[in-house]
Amino acid sequence: MIGLRGGISAAIIVILCVALGMIGWGAQRAAVRTIVPTILAKAESVGRSAAALVETAVEAGIPPEKLAGVPAYFDDLRLQNAELADIRLVRGNEVLFRSGSAQDVNWPQVRVPVTLDTGATVADVVIYIDPSSINAQVAAVLIDVAFIGVVALLIALELVALVVGARAVSVLAGVEARIRDLARGRLVRHDVIAADRLVAPIDRQLDALATRHAFARAEAQRQGDAHALEALDAVASKTGLGAVHIVGNQAAAVVRPALFLFMLAEELTRPFLPRYVQMLASPSLPFGPDIAISLPIVAFMAAVALCQLPFAALSERIGRRNGFMAGAALAACGYVLSALTGNYFLFLAARALSAVGYALVFVSAQGHVVDRSAPHERAEGLAVFVRAIMVAALCGPPIGGVISDRLGGEVAFLFSAGLAGLAMVLAALSLPASERRVGAIGLAPSDLKAAILAPRLAALLFGCAFPAKFILAAFCFYLIPVELQREGFSSAAVGRLQMIYPVIMVLAVPLFAALADRFSARSGFVAAGGLLAGAGALLVAFGTSPVTLAAVLAVLGIGQAMSIAPQSALVADSARHVPGGRSAAVLGLFRLVERSGNAVGPAAAGLLLGSVGFVTSMMTVGGLVIFGAAAFILSGRAASRRTSVSNEASVP
């Protein structure tokens, strides 16, 4: 049975798919009506320029058929303009010079006459345009529009999740849960909800049944009728009679909308940040433009990494909700300052302030999920957490790019500030009241030592967590974009390829997290994911075409989707083994090591690319990741051997 909330959520997906398909169709028509004439106008411009040259030569007394270098000139024009399939200089029906070959005389063409000052036409420049090239240009635009459709759909799903998870609709959840249980033949009782008038008749029936069952059981027990007791327990077990309906863990679902909005705020800045910084950086700075552009990005990443450890304890001390709200407020202030300042160093400070807020929000949201989920449901909860971040990473850049293009970078930063503020309000309304932990008083070196000595944690951190971010940053942010740009692909094409990774993560992370929890095989999923992600890099041995690189990114996405949520859950599990229950130390250490991979990845990739080339760099990074995963597997074998030895030793 599908409820109102589930049904309308499914319906909205179908409706939006159809509606966005219609928009795509409209965009295709608009593109053909607008962009195709523009391409023809470009061909005409090329034709007019060529005709002007011929006119000059003919006016100088050279007959058109005696012109030198015309085919080479036409070849050069075709080389610079891929859509020009055939350029001819014709006189009547006679072709004087020609470059290329139109396969069909019905291809779109432009004809520009070569007219002398006297008004006489001595020849024509005829240009044929390859329709497949026009179609390719329209198709590229439509792919971008399709990605926009995916982004719109993902945002709709996040908004639907926000509405469905709201406390105001809990009455519907209660009604639906009762009807769904009955449809499944489950006669369980439910907690009383606000709309008890509506569900009271159902609850009365189920309560009466449960009371009758308790009476029958008590009677059977009093009589010592073991056979009747067994039959009653069997029917109770089969129908759920007397039991209370268990609501699944909602910790991740509760924090997801606020986290999504906050992450979206930061992701908006990605596409325009380098250009914005370039405008701020004056020539009087004590360093070059490349460093000036990269410094705010490096400062942001470094601040996020360095804040992980201290904020893990701070978030525990002030409470998760307070931590989230304080982080969002700090980040919002950072965005406002970024928008308003024209000074490079103030901008740098503003980005660092946003990074501090980002780290506090991240740590608090993660802590909320870990605190409020049982060990067996942790991977699934963290998968929801990861999904919110990935959806934001997917939706933010195209939206930020458009806002920046149309309204300017300053407005885009203010938009980010607004989103961070909205996330703060949402966190205040949706997260449970903060529970301050008096014991959380910062981290001592002994805490970190205890954390690193937790079972298999070092192998997990340095064999899996660090390499995972290292390979991601090296491939997605550096090696593949640089290689594609070197091969002449546009930024849009590179951007489309870069979206493969987050799309796969969004789709596959919840699936693999649920499987890892169901089969209690988190270590297996982490190791297999690492091996797969590293092995994908070896595909470049077969070539470096965009299709091969897309396959590398797809395999990387699948591998990391397998490992990312189980990895976080394993770290949270390790926290339980640390003396004094210092989970903050373990989680902080985990994020510090992981984020360091983000920072080191592009730098190491740059060094490798300069010294050994693209293919060897890719394979080297992939090999390192495989090596790390193998070390993690071996650490598990060693640990199990130690456990069995100690068990044997303890047998008298």
Added chain:
Amino acid sequence: MTRTTVVLISLFAMIAAACVAFGAYFAYATLLTANRTAVEARFAITAQRISSTGELASSLGIALAAQQTLTELVRREARIDPAVRAIDVTDERGRVLFSSDPARVGRDEMARPPDSVSRVMENDLEARIGRVIVHYDPVILAQGAKALADDLRAIAIPTLAAAAVATIAVGLLLAAALRRSLRRAADPNQWPEAARAALASVDAAHAAALTGHASANRGF
């Protein structure tokens, strides 16, 4: 529940409409960028031609400022395409050396003025010696933007309305089904088949247990 249902359906209809509007606007923005790229590609060819000429002369040892023939070249290129408003050749500091519009010579020009396409000119040592800037008529872009907006608006507004109406219709159908299920759930005789089967098995077990006790009591 009625109020909650109405609010929920309204919110979902608004989400559907907002996301269609979002998709349409961003599709428009994407097409606008594609149109700008296609328009500017046309003027980039002109800029490329002029800069190649300047670079060739430079490689033969003629300083950019001394290439007086560039004036005639930029005038001819500007005449060829009626959408070109002016073509400037600037030195490396941005001062206009030659222009199709004589009034512009001597001005300081920014690297990338609005509604223009520029191309850097380099010498054989790849040092920047100047820049060619083609200023085009912004009406071309405005015409394209208007055509795109008209085309997309024609499809987006009905689609947006249809998406909202469809969401409301589905929501009302589902709400009606939920109400019917709720009414039936109050009466065990109208419960779903699985629930009735479960109830029958419970009744049978209770009856067996309680009757068994009764017979046992009678036996005593």
